[in-house]
Amino acid sequence: MTRIPWWRDAVVYEVYVRSFADSDGNGEGDLQGIRSRLGHLRDLGVDALWLTPFYTSPLADGGYDVADYRDVDPRFGTLGDFDALVEDAHAHGLRLIVDIVPNHSSDRHPWFQEALAAPPGSPARSRYMFRSGRPGERPGEERPPTDWPSAFGGPAWTRVDDGDWYLHLYAREQPDFNWRHPDVRREFEEVLRFWLDRGVDGFRIDVAAGLFKDETFPDLDGRARRLLNGPMYGRPEVHDVYRKWRQILDEYDGDRMAIGEVWTDGAEDLALYLRPDELHQVFQFDLQLAPWSATAFRDVVTAAIKAVAPTGAAPTWVLSSHDSIRHVTRYEQPESIPGIGQVRGKAALLMLLALPGSAYLYQGEELGLPEVTDLPDEARQDPIWTRTNGRRAGRDGCRVPLPWSGIAEPYGFSPDGVRPWLPMPDGWASMTVEAQASDPSSMLAFYREALALRRRLRDDLPEDMEWLDSPDTAVFFRRGPLTCAVNCGESPIRLPPGRPLLTSTPLYGDLLPGNTAAWLTTR
Structure with a gap:
């Protein structure tokens, strides 16, 4: 029998590092906190954990603004802590995937600081997307180089003091790299090797389709804000990058893998990323967006399986993530029956785990945590909230720290008396890991039972x-x-x-x- 790579049917648990477990009392989760809770993940029955960015960062976008791709932010620990986490995870039988953020860096990255200190047109600026502005409607007025929007609100261009503009598809603190520059390609190939040499089992690639932009920089002119295969995303040049990355991954033993965060306009475009010499998997998000509906579920599953079928890759399934409203809250809409989201959440898990392919869980869904919708304005930190002046709530509501024990904030997330970086609801005492572990009717008990049964059945289940x-x-x-x-x-x-x-x-x-x-x- 041909051995199936571990990732084809794995259950992967997403750890939002800042909100998982705080070991040092600074109110933010860290690597030592994750180490201390690996037993929870082992007992839950997952196969791997995926860490969101823990690299040196000002945290303008929760760590997806990286200032140093080869080090751990001091708030989260040290490289020694990371090495110990890898060793402990493997000792628990868990694989470890880390996020890599290649579309953009932090504006504190040394390259960008060098670019800002250099004059317009200088080589130091060519690693990023600097361009001249355009004349405005009034004399002396200047417009951005294009009408491209930021995904977080407002324009995708920011003007610097000397008159140049730089591109950022996300927050202004996240300048986009110029992937046509050989330094950028070489840097990320070395970054991959750095973490592979430290024992990571794979990478989740952030904004995987966004690395290249149309060199002509055309305006959208009122077309869809998010043209997934337009001038900002889905350029064909990106596939050469992933072919090289695949070669690097294949140099290492142990089925090292890469999964891309890829949004496309259709199945044919998605399949391009899954060719045998490119990525192993891509996220398929439609189930995460689907309402509680038999028709919607059937349509989503059919389309997802059809999309990957020509490639021979396995589908991936997601109900919640650090970027979306938690599904137990989503399933309450439009009704308001008390507890209906929890009931539907259990049912959705059985569907998720019965489907062929791999399942990605988001921390806290095993506790049935709801979206926190009443965070005070002054506590919110998501750039979506700030860049839209509060018109869009952003993603803080699904990033509230996990409750582990106790009857009041911080519920064992931090040492007693420490305020977590996002406030935790008063009513979470019954939702802690401690409270649910001894309750056979709890969401946690159900997740453990379902995951254990899936593992027992897995070898007997065909891929179709x-x-x-x-x-x-x-x-x-x-x-x-x-x-x-x-x-x-x-x-x-x-x-x-x-x-x-x-x-x-x-x-x-x-x-x-x-x-x-x-x-x-x-x-």
Whole structure:
């Protein structure tokens, strides 16, 4: 039998480093805090953890503004702490993936500081996207080089004192690299080797489709703000970069891998990133965006599997992440039935884990944490909030630190008496790991049970699936001996054939209640 690489069917747990566990009492999570909680991830039953950026950074965008790609920010620890984390994770049987941020750096990066100190047109500026402005409508007025918008609000260009403008598709503190410059290519190849040599098992590539821009810099002229295969994203030159990165990964033993954060306009474009000599996986986000709907789920799953089928790659599934509203809160809309998001969240997990491919979990979903929607304005730190003057709430609500124990803030996240970097709700005492670990009906207990059962079944499940006939409000599908049934409606429906293995809520005899999922076996 051909050995399947670990990542094809792995369950990967995203650790938002700043919000996972604080070991030194500064109110922010850190690498030693992660080390101290690896037992939680082992007992949960995941295969790997993915760390969001922990590199030296001013944290203008939660660490996705990197000032030094080869060091740990002092708030998060040291390189020695990182090496110890890798060793401990591997000792727990866990792989470790780290984020890499190649589209842009921090404006504190030495290269950008050098660029600012140099005059317009100088070689030091050519590692970034500096351009001249355009005449405005009034005399003496100057407009940005293009009408491109920042994803975080406002224009994607900022003017420096000497009159040049630099491009930033995100915050102004995140200048975009010029990937046509050989220094940039060489630097990131060396950065990959630096972390591979320290034992990382893979990389999650931030803004993977955005590295190259159209050299003619055309205006959008009112077209879609986010042209995924337009002048700002999806340029064909990016594929040469990932071919080289794949060669580097293949030099190392142990199935080192890369997964790209890739948004595209269609399946054909997505498949380009998954050619045999490029990335191993790409994130498929549609399930993360889908409403609680049988039709939506069927459409999303069908499209996702179809998109990767020509490449031979495995699909990836995500319900929540550090960039999106937590799914238990999303599933409460538009209804307001108390607790419905938690009920649907359990059912969605069974669907997620039954699908072929790999599943990416986001920290706190195993506790059923909701989106924190009532953060005080002065506490918010997401640049989306600040750049839109509060018109868009941003992502702080899904980044609130994890509650581990106790009955009041900081709930074991930090030492007692330390205020965490984002405030934690008063009502989370029942949602801590400590409280849920001893409750067999808790979300944590359910995640542990589902993940353990998936691991036992995994070797017997084929990589393909088939849809079964089902009522309009439900989706039924089969993978070998496993059948998954999800009832998105409110009324009970008859179960498909099979012996129940696990259900998200108790069955009514041979009926599957509304907002419930079940795993059944035909053996």
